[in-house]
Structure formats: C-alpha cells, structure tokens
Amino acid sequence: xxELIEKLKIQIIEQLNLEDMEPEDINAKEPLFxxxxxxxxxxxxxxxxxxxxxxxxxxxxxxxxQKIFRSIETMASYIQMNQK
Amino acid sequence: MAYFIADNIISSLGFTTVENxxxxxxxxIGIEKMxxxxxxxxxxxxxxxxxxxxxxEFRLLAHKYSNFSKFTVLEKLMILSIDDALSQCQPDVKSxxxxxxxxxxxxxxxxxxxxxxxxxxxxxxxxxxxAEEISNFFGNPNKAICISNACISGVxxxxxxxxxxxxxxYETIVVCGGDLVSRFVVSGFMSFLSLSxxxxxxxxxxxxxxxxxxxxxxIILSEKPSASKQGIKFMGGATANDANHxxxxxxxxxxxxxxxxxxxxxxxxxxxxxxxISAHGTATPYNDEMESIAIARHNLQKAAxxxxxxxxxxxxxxxxxxxxxxxxxxxxxxxxxxxxxxxNHGVGEQINVSTENSGLELNTCLKMASxxxxxNAALILQKI
Amino acid sequence: MGKLFINKYCxxxxxxxFLDGKLVFSDDEVHDIKPFLKSVYRFLKPAYNKxxxxxxxxxxxxxxxxxxxxxxxLSAFNKDDIAIVLSNSxxxxxxxxxxxxxxxxxxGFFPSPSIFVYTLPNIMIGEISIRHKLKGExxxxxxxxxxxxxxTNHINNLYLTRKAKVFIAGWVNINNDSYEAFLFLLSPxxxxxxxxxxxxxxxxxxxx
Numbered sequence: 226x227x228e229l230i231e232k233l234k235i236q237i238i239e240q241l242n243l244e245d246m247e248p249e250d251i252n253a254k255e256p257l258f259x260x261x262x263x264x265x266x267x268x269x270x271x272x273x274x275x276x277x278x279x280x281x282x283x284x285x286x287x288x289x290x291q292k293i294f295r296s297i298e299t300m301a302s303y304i305q306m307n308q309k
Numbered sequence: 310m311a312y313f314i315a316d317n318i319i320s321s322l323g324f325t326t327v328e329n330x331x332x333x334x335x336x337x338i339g340i341e342k343m344x345x346x347x348x349x350x351x352x353x354x355x356x357x358x359x360x361x362x363x364x365x366e367f368r369l370l371a372h373k374y375s376n377f378s379k380f381t382v383l384e385k386l387m388i389l390s391i392d393d394a395l396s397q398c399q400p401d402v403k404s405x406x407x408x409x410x411x412x413x414x415x416x417x418x419x420x421x422x423x424x425x426x427x428x429x430x431x432x433x434x435x436x437x438x439x440a441e442e443i444s445n446f447f448g449n450p451n452k453a454i455c456i457s458n459a460c461i462s463g464v465x466x467x468x469x470x471x472x473x474x475x476x477x478x479y480e481t482i483v484v485c486g487g488d489l490v491s492r493f494v495v496s497g498f499m500s501f502l503s504l505s506x507x508x509x510x511x512x513x514x515x516x517x518x519x520x521x522x523x524x525x526x527x528i529i530l531s532e533k534p535s536a537s538k539q540g541i542k543f544m545g546g547a548t549a550n551d552a553n554h555x556x557x558x559x560x561x562x563x564x565x566x567x568x569x570x571x572x573x574x575x576x577x578x579x580x581x582x583x584x585x586i587s588a589h590g591t592a593t594p595y596n597d598e599m600e601s602i603a604i605a606r607h608n609l610q611k612a613a614x615x616x617x618x619x620x621x622x623x624x625x626x627x628x629x630x631x632x633x634x635x636x637x638x639x640x641x642x643x644x645x646x647x648x649x650x651x652x653n654h655g656v657g658e659q660i661n662v663s664t665e666n667s668g669l670e671l672n673t674c675l676k677m678a679s680x681x682x683x684x685n686a687a688l689i690l691q692k693i
Numbered sequence: 694m695g696k697l698f699i700n701k702y703c704x705x706x707x708x709x710x711f712l713d714g715k716l717v718f719s720d721d722e723v724h725d726i727k728p729f730l731k732s733v734y735r736f737l738k739p740a741y742n743k744x745x746x747x748x749x750x751x752x753x754x755x756x757x758x759x760x761x762x763x764x765x766x767l768s769a770f771n772k773d774d775i776a777i778v779l780s781n782s783x784x785x786x787x788x789x790x791x792x793x794x795x796x797x798x799x800x801g802f803f804p805s806p807s808i809f810v811y812t813l814p815n816i817m818i819g820e821i822s823i824r825h826k827l828k829g830e831x832x833x834x835x836x837x838x839x840x841x842x843x844x845t846n847h848i849n850n851l852y853l854t855r856k857a858k859v860f861i862a863g864w865v866n867i868n869n870d871s872y873e874a875f876l877f878l879l880s881p882x883x884x885x886x887x888x889x890x891x892x893x894x895x896x897x898x899x900x901x
Contacts, residue, residue: 241807244745263545266557267746270806277801287502350802350866414813420794436784436835454843455835457784458815465832472850493789497809498798547856549773550822556810567773567828571856681810682819684831 237297240275241268248290253297263298269294276300283308311471311543313528313690314535315397316634317390320621324366325393329621329631330638333646335668338620340508340520347422348492349499354508356522356622358386374446375654381417381429386525387443387487394527395447398535400481402447406481408479409447411440412466412486413456413626418493443485456504460589460680461548462486463629464525464688468546470530475543486630487525487622492623495521501556503593509623511565511590511616511648512597512662514655519591522622526630528637540693544673545575550685558595562603564685565677569607572687578673580607583689585645585674587636590616591623592650596679597656603658603677603685612675618648629678633688639691640671697852697860698883699890703760704898705733705753706873712760714725714897726872742865748788748811749872752864754779757874758821765878767859775828776857777818778847781836781866784814817865830857838866839875841891848879852882864895 234248237257241264255261258269269287272294276282282304284290293303317325321339322332332339337348339356339451360382365387370392371377380388399408413436419425432438440453456466463486470482488494498504498521509520520625534540549567551559559565573580586609588600604610617635626633647665654662676688704711708729710718720732720804730752734744739759744752767775788811796804810816815833822828830851835844844862851857877894 242745244742263742266552267807267810273502274500274803274805278801286600415789418789421789423797435782435786437782437837440835441837452836452840452843456832457835458818458831458833459813462832469832469847472854473846476850476853478846492796493793493812496802496804497792497806497812500804500806500809550777550819550828550831551704552772552822552826552828555816555819555823556806564828571773575854638884680815681813682815682817682831683822684815684819 226302226305227306230297232296233301236275236279240271251297255296257294257296280304280308311474311530311532312534312609313541313543313637314531314538315394315529316637317364317393317527318524318631318634319386319390319526320522320624320631321358323583324362324389326634329465330635332554333617333620333635336647336649336682338649339618340622341520348490349495353495353504354520356520357634358491358523363389378444379429381420383417383432383489384439384443385487388446390525390527390592391443391447391483391485393522394483394529399655400529400531402449405450406480407449408473408482409440409444409449409453410466410470410482410484411443411453411461412484412630414457414459414462414488415494419489421493440548442473444445457626459682459684460625461678461684461686462626464676464678464686465548467549467633468627468686468688471543471546474530474532481528483511483527484530484630485525486627487529488523488625488627490521490523494589508594508650509619510650511592511619512601512654512656513651513667514588514653516592516594516597516655518593520618520622522624524621524624524627524631526627526634528630534693537573541637541640541690542693543692544578544689545572546688547571547575548684548686551685553683555683558599558679559683560599560686562599562606564683565600565603565679566606568687569603569675569677570687572689576689578689581610582673583609583612583675584669584671585639586612587674587676588614588615588616588642588649589633589678592618598656600658600677600679601658604660610658610660612646612661613663613669614647614660615646617646617649619648633676636674636676636690640674641691643668643671645669697848697879697880697881700878700880700883701761701765702875702877702894703757704756704875706898707708707901709901710760711728711898714894726867746807747820748808750788750865750867751811751817751892753867753872753874754817755820755824757876758824758861761861761876761878762825770859772830774858775827776851776860777821777827778832778844778860779818780834780836780840780844780864781814782835783836785865787867788812794814821861839895841895843886845888845891864878
C-alpha cells in the first residue's frame with residue numbers, strides 16, 4: 226500500500242503538472258480537491274485518464290470519482306480493490 | 310444598417326435552410342449511433358452529413374466554376390453552402406466591397422491524420438489557409454478574415470460582419486462557418502466525459518451531455534435589405550468573458566448576462582421587446598443551467614426559448630451560423646420550433662422552453678452562444 | 694468620442710523580452726521555448742500556480758500579458774469595458790499535434806482533457822481574462838502574418854460602437870520553427886496610436 230501511495234504521488238505530480246511540488250509535500254490523507262491540493266474539474270477528468278492508463282481501471286460514472294479521488298489514500302485502496 | 314439577405318445550412322438534416330427547417334418542423338433527429346473506428350474506437354453518437362450527396366452536389370457545382378482545384382471535405386461543404394447562399398442574392402463577390410468572414414474551431418483538423426497528411430500540402434490544416442482557398446475559389450479580392458473563438462465563433466463572426474457593414478467598410482459580407490465530426494474532436498469531448506449516450510436533451514431534467522454534429526452554414530449580410538425575402542436587420546451584438554474557468558461556464562451566467570446586456574444596449578431595446586430566444590443549449594448540465602440563469606437575470610423567463618442541438622448536435626464553429634439561419638427562418642414563418650429532446654424541465658430557473666412547434670408573431674429575437682475559454686456571445690435581430 | 698492611445702507594448706521572441714522597446718529580460722542559456730518560459734516565470738515571480746497547468750502558447754500569452762499589465766491601473770474602467778483581441782497564424786497547432794499523438798491508431802488511445810482544452814486559440818484570451826478578471830469583448834483572428842490593419846480596424850470599430858474602452862491586443866504564435874508574442878495596451882489616455890504606430894513598434898524587433 227505505502228509503495229502504491231508513493232507511486233501515485235509521483236504520477237499525480239507529473240500528470241497534473243503540479244510544478245514546485247515534491248511527493249513528500251503531499252499528505253496521503255489530505256483532500257485532493259478544494260483546500261488540500263486545490264485541484265479543479267479538469268484535474269478530476271485527468272485522474273480518470275490516469276486510472277485507466279496506469280492501472281487499467283475504467284471509471285464509468287464521473288460521480289464515483291468524488292469518492293475515489295477524495296485523497297491519495299482512497300485512490301490507492303480503490304486501485305488495490307479493483308485492479309485485475 | 311446591416312441586413313440578413315441570404316442563408317444556407319448543410320447538416321445531417323439537409324443541404325438548404327428550408328430543408329433543415331422543414332426537417333426540424335417534422336421533428337427529425339439527425340443524431341445517430343455510429344461505429345467508425347477511424348473516428349472513435351467504440352460506438353458513439355453524432356450527427357453527420359451524407360457524404361455521397363456531398364460529392365454529387367459538388368460535382369454539379371463544378372460546371373458553374375472554371376477554377377477548380379482539389380478541396381478537402383470541409384472546404385467542399387463550405388463552398389457548396391456559400392454557393393447556395395450566393396444564388397439567393399447574387400452580390401458581386403469580385404468587388405472589394407464584398408468580404409468573406411470564416412468561422413471555425415478546428416477547420417481541416419482531419420488532415421492531421423497521417424494518411425491524409427501529404428494530400429493537400431504542408432499548411433492546409435492552418436485555418437487562414439483554408440479561408441484563403443475558399444475565398445480565392447470565389448474570386449474575392451479581399452484577404453479572407455478567419456475567426457476561431459471556440460463555440461461562439463459563429464455568432465462572433467456575424468456580429469463582426471454587421472459591425473463592419475455598419476461602419477461602411479463593406480457593402481456585403483459572406484459569413485461562412487463549418488466544422489467536422491472528427492477523431493480529434495470526438496476523442497477530446499469523450500475525454501471530457503461530456504458526450505451523451507443518447508441524442509442530447511437540452512434543458513431537460515435527464516440531460517447527460519452533448520451530442521456532436523458536423524455542419525457548414527452561410528449567412529450573407531448586406532447594407533441593403535433583400536428584395537425578395539422578409540427583411541431582417543441586425544440590431545445589436547456583443548461578446549463577453551466569464552473570467553472564471555477555461556472549460557466550465559460561470560455559475561452566475563456572468564459573461565452571458567453581460568453579452569446580452571451589451572447587445573440590448575446597442576439595439577437600444579428593453580428585454581420585454583424580445584419575442585423569442587434561440588439558446589446555445591448544449592445539454593451539458595452546467596451550460597444549460599448557466600443559460601437559464603443569464604436569461605432569468607434579464608427577466609426573460611417568459612420569452613419562448615428553444616435550441617436545435619437535440620436534432621443536429623453541437624456543430625461547434627458552424628453552430629452560431631446555422632442556428633441563426635434557423636432563427637431567421639422561424640421569423641419569416643412566425644413559428645417557434647420545438648426543442649428536440651426536451652421533455653421535463655431540468656434547469657433551476659423557470660424559463661419558457663418550447664415543447665411544440667407553435668405559431669407566434671416574431672419581430673425581435675435573441676441568439677445566445679457560449680463556449681470554452683469562458684466566451685459568451687449575444688445577437689439581436691429584428692424584422693423591418 | 695475621444696481617441697485611443699497606445700499605453701504600453703511587450704514583445705517576447707528569441708529568448709528575449711522587450712517592454713516598450715527596451716530589453717527587460719533575456720536568457721541565453723536555454724535553447725527551447727519550454728525552459729525559457731519557465732525562466733521568465735521565475736524572473737517575474739507572479740506566484741500564479743495556474744501557469745504550470747497551461748500549454749506553451751497560453752504560458753507565452755499569459756507571461757506577455759503579465760508584463761503588459763504590470764503596474765498598470767485599470768481601476769477607472771469597468772471590467773466589461775476591457776476587451777481582448779488576439780491573432781496568430783498557427784492557431785494551437787503544437788498542442789493539436791500533442792492531442793493527435795495521444796489518439797493515434799498506432800500508439801495508445803488516451804486523450805487527455807487537460808491537453809484537449811488547450812486546442813482552442815481563444816483559451817489564451819480565457820487565461821488572461823481569468824488572471825485579471827477581464828469580462829469585455831473577445832475575438833481571436835487567424836491570419837497568415839501579423840496584421841496591424843486587421844487588429845486596429847476591429848478595435849476601432851468596437852471602440853466607436855462603445856463596446857469597449859480599453860484593449861489588450863496583439864499576436865501570440867508558436868510553430869515548429871519559432872515563437873513570438875506581441876501585445877499592446879490601448880486606452881483613451883496616453884500616447885498617439887494608429888495602424889502605422891502599431892506597425893512601427895512591432896517592427897522594432899523584426900531582426901532579433
């Protein structure tokens with residue numbers, strides 16, 4: 226799990242162009258949207274692409290994204306549960 | 310004064326404005342389920358043009374013109390569209406008092422595909438080049454003007470044409486818009502999760518996003534009204550930016566509200582003079598909600614409002630042109646078309662979305678448009 | 694009706710930034726637009742994180758507008774009276790190609806929404822509008838070469854029809870060979886302005 230969380234941090238920084246940010250700056254429990262990392266709606270869509278591209282997981286309903294992308298931790302546990 | 314003297318629409322519903330209008334009157338829907346791996350790996354919905362008819366009609370047109378060279382699919386559509394509009398009013402296209410304004414978001418974007426790359430030379434995918442090829446075909450001496458401002462391109466091009474005519478710079482301006490359903494655009498909107506899996510439902514409670522369409526449309530504006538058609542003039546037009554988000558519309562309808570306010574100011578009119586609104590109505594949750602707010606902020610809830618994207622889809626750079634051409638036809642027929650796809654009211658404000666075709670004396674109408682980049686546009690037309 | 698005046702202009706090309714004709718920044722160490730734009734950002738320090746989300750052409754347009762509007766007080770004007778009129782020849786061709794690469798039949802099919810959204814040239818206008826809360830008239834023209842006549846004609850018309858009072862206008866282009874941004878600010882107060890004047894200041898850096 227910890228390994229997956231670290232990998233996700235790096236992928237998110239790269240995919241979402243979070244310049245000036247290092248993996249250690251991101252708290253895995255912190256909200257990704259709103260206050261936390263301050264991501265927006267296009268970032269949410271980009272995370273859906275990331276899930277499919279890197280982990281082969283298709284999120285059909287964008288509304289599910291709200292739960293899955295609450296934090297890096299929720300993302301990681303979703304990946305563990307759904308990855309074939 | 311600038312007058313609307315001729316128009317054409319080429320879409321899934323037909324090759325003239327009248328064909329399209331009649332098809333809309335009968336409630337036809339041109340959006341269909343498609344499977345075309347060249348455009349998208351899975352099934353998708355789109356409103357597309359009959360390409361066999363395009364080739365046939367284009368061959369017929371060849372007899373009328375001498376300077377024939379090779380044209381892309383979109384250029385053929387736009388040439389056919391312009392040719393039909395010109396045939397209704399015969400302006401002197403070879404005069405420097407006639408100008409061409411083009412409106413497109415992606416133009417010949419299908420040429421980026423490797424298989425088509427070398428067919429048309431190195432710069433044919435550039436929008437100014439496409440505009441130049443078409444205006445050269447008609448022998449117009451002025452440099453073609455090309456506007457690419459997302460989904461407000463068409464309305465912005467019409468506003469711009471009227472402004473230049475009002476300033477006395479040109480006697481006639483041919484405004485032509487066009488965009489294709491391409492792999493580029495379909496996959497982009499897919500990645501935005503904004504495509505509906507059924508024909509789109511503007512302003513409906515169950516709307517799930519937009520449907521894409523392809524079209525070419527032409528409207529000719531002139532300093533003199535048409536001798537044969539009901540005279541309709543440009544009263545006011547404006548654009549405004551939400552200054553809020555590059556893809557999401559403003560939650561308060563800010564830019565759209567300002568664009569309508571400024572168009573009314575130029576027209577010297579009050580909102581209670583507006584008989585009918587042709588909305589942008591993409592059927593994405595946010596766009597339609599935003600438009601309803603902008604309409605309500607102007608106290609225009611009672612004005613009969615409709616949109617045609619539930620039938621022809623969102624035709625991007627052509628949308629503002631073909632939807633205005635339909636609006637002109639509605640005015641000539643004193644008919645408000647029903648909004649295809651709309652059943653149950655699904656926006657926060659109680660705006661008056663049309664559910665049936667209905668007869669209504671239409672003197673003054675408003676066209677709205679909004680798009681990526683926070684852009685919004687409004688245009689007010691009136692019978693003379 | 695009064696007249697419009699040219700208040701300021703900024704030109705970015707070949708790793709150099711000129712403000713009102715004077716060189717204000719250059720970086721000879723970098724050989725590509727990407728690191729150059731980053732280098733300009735580091736120098737300006739606008740603390741605007743959205744910058745990193747933009748594609749290259751929006752970054753270029755944004756930085757040029759940042760220079761143009763630095764220390765400019767537009768508070769006397771309504772936000773919806775400030776128009777942005779831009780132009781270029783290549784639209785968003787570099788980003789178009791990026792999107793195209795992500796949907797090629799040979800490679801994987803993973804279109805990216807954050808790339809696709811930048812395949813419209815007026816997104817540059819959107820980015821400048823968001824940064825400075827500008828809500829006025831917009832227009833993006835695609836034209837083979839920088840055309841002062843086209844821009845000044847459109848601007849004069851908007852001004853005379855009272856649709857805008859202040860204008861941020863110019864040219865922002867990137868293709869495989871070069872990049873260039875040239876923006877100017879016009880308002881009803883300041884120095885004289887006409888097509889010839891715009892051409893003159895644009896051509897100042899023709900051979901750089």
